[in-house]
Amino acid sequence: MNTEVFAARHIGISEKDLPQMLKTIGVDSVEQLIHETIPDDIKLKKPLDLPAGISEHEFLDHLQELAQKNKVFKTYIGLGYHESLTPSPIKRNILENAGWYTAYTPYQAEIAQGRLEALLNFQTMVSDLTGMEIANASLLDESTAAAEAMTMLFELRNRQQKKDNASKFFVSEEVLPQTVSLLETRAIPLGIELVIGNHETFDFSSEYYGVLLQYPGKYGQVYDYGSFVEKAKANEIKVAVAADILSLVLLKAPGEWGVDVVVGTTQRFGIPLGYGGPHAAFFATKEEYKRSIPGRIIGVTKDTDGNRALRMALQTREQHIKRDKATSNICTAQVLLAVMAGMYAVYHGPEGLKYIANKVHKHARVLVSTLESHGFQQTNTAYFDTITVKVKQVEKLKQATEGKGINLNYVDPETVSISLNEAVSDQDVQVLVSCFLEAHNIQRKEANIAKEEAIPTALQRKTAFLEHEVFNSYHSETELMRYIKRLERKDLALNHSMISLGSCTMKLNAASEMLPLSWPHWGNIHPFVPLEQAQGYQDVLKSLEDQLNVITGFSATSLQPNSGAQGEYAGLMVIRAYHESRGEGHRNICLIPASAHGTNPASAVMAGMKVVVTKTDERGNIDVADLEEKVQLHAENLAALMVTYPSTHGVFESSIKQITQLIHDNGGQVYMDGANMNAQVGLTNPATIGADVCHLNLHKTFAIPHGGGGPGVGPICVAEQLKPFLPSNPVIKTGGKEAITAISAAPWGSALVCLISYGYIKMLGAEGLTNATKAAILNANYIKDRLKGKFDVLYTGERGRAAHEMIIDCRPFKANGVEVTDIAKRLIDYGFHAPTVSFPVAGTLMIEPTESESLAELDRFCNAMISIREEIDEASADEPNNVLKNAPHTLGMITNDIWEHPYSRQKAAFPLPYVAENKFWPSIRRTDEAFGDRNLICTCAPIEAYAEA
Structure with a gap:
């Protein structure tokens, strides 16, 4: 056996096993089996145009070289992303532990009690810090969570039918730019009118059904929203707040104002920056809205013997049941990251979190005092960790900071914002000051006394949090390690036995693919750093896009969608933009076979399309006659067909090319759900069957682990005519020439875990x-x-x-x-x-x-x-x-x-x-x-x- 061939380690079947298996199946060779499985007219005529595979040690050396092309600066950009410190026992015992990262979504609660308890801890942490009654088990990122809040509140307004003319959603100009972009994407197909402006001059008219506020604002100003929320409630306008979770340790909880939803990210609770993800967002709301919450909720119940048990609650909300009536297409969570963030709170406890938050806040106050004593103007009247400074020599300041390996957020030619974090030391603060002094040719004075008060008394947190025993018991490494192990033993993961879940592809997540996730040159890169500081990432992401183009037969790829459901939505929004560019914006009918994944209809509705279901025949295939009838009926308005291939029934339908041609002949585009791509790679591809766009579940076919229910990554690959419409980002430009607005918060979605799929393809080779x-x-x-x-x-x-x-x-x-x-x-x-x-x-x-x-x-x-x-x-x-x-x-x-x-x-x-x-x-x-x-x-x-x- 050649010990350097990765395929021999990844593929479980050996040559000596083949005779027995082939005899059982009744074929003479694997080639005969493939011939009898895949229709001849869709088989690839030549091998994949990819290099030969490399060994595991060659891959790790290669990634080390690329890692050195990433420049790890001290980054104070903020905008929703902050350097955080992952406690070593969490890194070693969860992030790097196959018992946690290879588990499946906890549908079988009896063998998932450990993960479910960790997620219950996460929900408790979020509820306590936000002051809300109920929280879900995480969402994809802060911007997605904000968009889910916007649509949930819209749906509540529709259901209550209180204000039939209220379709405007107000967004404070203090909201993060990536969130605004994502809200724009979501609002248009649903008929929501976004109005962006100053919350202090908001008119509270009856045309509005909801608002979104940022707390603190994007450049650090902490506002007292109490009177605003009172006026909104008096006018029957619901309020959502995007909040920084660490700031809530010191700031008054939004729930105390009576808001309806609080969202945000838990990235700064011990999760690496990872060039944008994956990170666990949070979504907290009032208990009266429990049946409208997007995503998953973990709840307490009892088992057959009456013992306390945990499970996923209220599952009738899931898309596979509600389908086109679902109000969200989110069918996943960021479980692994939520588990880590929750365990960060368990390890540090309330007193530890107070210490961290106070340390960050004190550094901000010291920085302000020192800069002000040297003549600089800091404009935020109240702040937690982010300050805004007026400067005269922006270019010189930029030279000085970059020369010392520092990134700031340059707001405009006269303004810079600085966001501090838990990794900042006293020395780091003084280096920052020296950059300002150097740029403005000012001599240093002695002035390191912290500014007296930066959070007004009315905005200071007075309520207790994390009082439950679990947050006050495991503060030594020994105790935390044993607690994590105790939970792990309750969960069945791939390190115990095969998990043979159809449609979910629970394959090996190779250790060599996973190791680089812990390397600081990959983990500690902010998503909005200048591109020249992330050349290693750029090389990997560009190469991965090229690899996926070859595998799918398509022209271009966007890695931005950070789940399969997001990929579906992105693909349909690209199709929508394509039709509009041709003056055919009226095309809004989406045909979906009855056998399709439940997220398909939900995604189509979110994209502003009307779902028409087509029949399947007695063999489980698409009923071509019924499809033809529906196509002819809706030809003038046909936008797309969503098809899973091989089918959800596990069959390569021989009529697939006839089906895709029928759609094209009638002006539609074909969206292929890539959930079953594990049966296509190297043998056929979406382009060959006649599709125009597909999403790929990198957490299925391309080896990113399921992590107990997340992270997932769902990039889309598109044919040439759809390439111009691939999604953009408002901070770092991505996407096509006529790009749709953002699908996820970060420019390349969950970039860190894309290293895994890159390695999977690189080591296996064609x-x-x-x-x-x-x-x-x-x-x-x-x-x-x-x-x-x-x-x-x-x-x-x-x-x-x-x-x-x-x-x-x-x-x-x-x-x-x-x-x-x-x-x-x-x-x-x-x-x-x-x-x-x-x-x-x-x-x-x-x-x-x-x-x-x-x-x-x-x-x-x-x-x-x-x-x-x-x-x-x-x-x-x-x-x-x-x-x-x-x-x-x-x-x-x-x-x-x-x-x-x-x-x-x-x-x-x-x-x-x-x-x-x-x-x-x-x-x-x-x-x-x-x-x-x-x-x-x-x-x-x-x-x-x-x-x-």
Whole structure:
């Protein structure tokens, strides 16, 4: 074995495994299997035009070289991004720990209690600091969260029908520029009119339904918004505030003014800058709006035995259920980053956060005092960490600061703003002063006394926060390390066993791809530094765009969307802009097959399109006759078709080119959902099937880890005619010549984790990428044929083959009283996370093994499924006290003195011999969803509150 070939480490199947697998499938070679799986007319005629793969040590050397091209300055730009210090035990035990970064979204609560507790801590932290009643488990970035607030308040106004003519949303000119740009993107398709101005002269007219304020303002001024909010409430105008979370340690909580929503980012709670992300945003609001909150909420409930349990609450809001009626297309969170930010608060506690906030604030006051004593004018009347200074020699100041490796925010030819952070030392403050003095040729005087007061008494925080025990117990590294480990042990992640989730592609996240995330030359770059300071990033991001262009067959890529749902929305907005540029802005019909992902209809509605659903046939394919009928009916207004390929049913539909041609012939564009790209890379591509734009889930096909439910990255790749419309950024120019406004806050979205996908492609190379796709298809068909006769596969291609995933039908087992959920929970006893449950077809499991799993692991999974099939045969609808209905079985249940079940403890806990070698114990039994939704508790409430509920 060549130990330097990365593909051999990434792909789990070896040459010696092939004969057995091919025999089971009934083919002579992998090439025959691919021939029988993918239609001939869409196969690529030549290999990917990418270099050969490189070894892991060559990649790490290469990235070290590129890292040195990034200049790590002391950056005081601010604008929503600040250097922060990641505590080492959090970095080592969470960020660099596969037990945390390879876990899946906590849909199976029984094997996700650790992550769920960490997210509950995050929600509690946010609720406490903002003064709001309820918070979600994070959003993508501050600007996205602000846009979600704008649309949520708009929807509330529509629902309440109080002010039918109120469609204006006021945005303070103090709001961050990237947020304003993103609000513009979101407002236009929904018919919201943005009005940007000075909140102090706002007229509170009846045309307005909501406002957005920034606290503190973008250049540091801290405003007292109390009377403003009172007037807004008197005029039935709802108020959202974008707040700096560290400032809320010292500043009055917005919730005390009675605002409706508070949003922001938790980046400065120990998360690297990472050239813009990923960072966990927060969204907090009033409990009365709980059924309108975008994203996910973690709630407290009880399990079968009445024990406290956590799970994702109020899931009927999710897009897969509400589809085109959904008010948001956000179906994810920034879980890994939220966990880190929440743990930052756990580690430091309220007193630690006060120390950090006071240190930052004191440095700002010392800087102001010293500059003012030398004749400079600081214009903010109240501030926390950001000051605004009038200067006469801006160019000389710039030379002086850059010469000392410092970035400031140059507001205009006479004004500079400086945002301090927790990494700033006393010495750093004096170096800043020396730059001002040097630029203006002023002699230094002794004046280091901090300015007396910079936060008026009325704006000082008087309320307590983080009083719960969890924030006051783990302040030593030993205790924190053990707490993190205790939570980790409650979660099943990829470092324990295969997670065969259909449509979610839980593949290996290689250590060599992950290591650079911890390097300071990648982590400590502000997204708005001059491009020449980020040349390493620019090289990687440009190369990744080029790699994705080759893989998709398209002309250009935008890396800005920081989730798959954002990618969908970005793609549709680009299509919208294209039609408008041709004088065809009336085109607003989006055709979506019934089998599509639930985020598809939600994204289309957000983009201002009207959804028309097309049928699927009995084989799960798009019903071409129905599609033709709908196309002809809507030809004049046809904007787009959204199609997932291979289909959501795990099939390469042979009619795909006929379908895309039909759309083009009638003036529409084809959007391909890239969720199933793991079955295409190197064998076919979106351009070949006739698509015009696709998004790619880098957290699926391209190896960015799911992180327990985020980060995700969802860039879009486009054909030549759509290239001019790729999204821009108001601070650092990106995108096409006729760019749409921002999709995410940062110019290149979650740039830090793009290093992973760059490494994945770089190390696999053209041949490795193609072989990975073949292995994914091979593994799926092996599982399908090993389970033949035990479980029926719902859909296959015309030659009986699956793509990279398949759907098995569990509905017939209802005759035995067994539901698909029972199978999912029983798999936990066998040490496996369930495949995707009841999507896209109710009562089914969608299985996707990926290319990373070994034959031994595939067999363990198949043996578990076959054993469960035997248990189904033993079950009876008349006797619910069986091993399936009682699953999963906890250690407490197995060791209890009382055992009132007609099967043995061994069968319950150790159903197959391999389980005993690596037993995973779920920490709770099945959760009671209904109880939790009736008694919604979404913070670390005292045990008394839970008992009362």
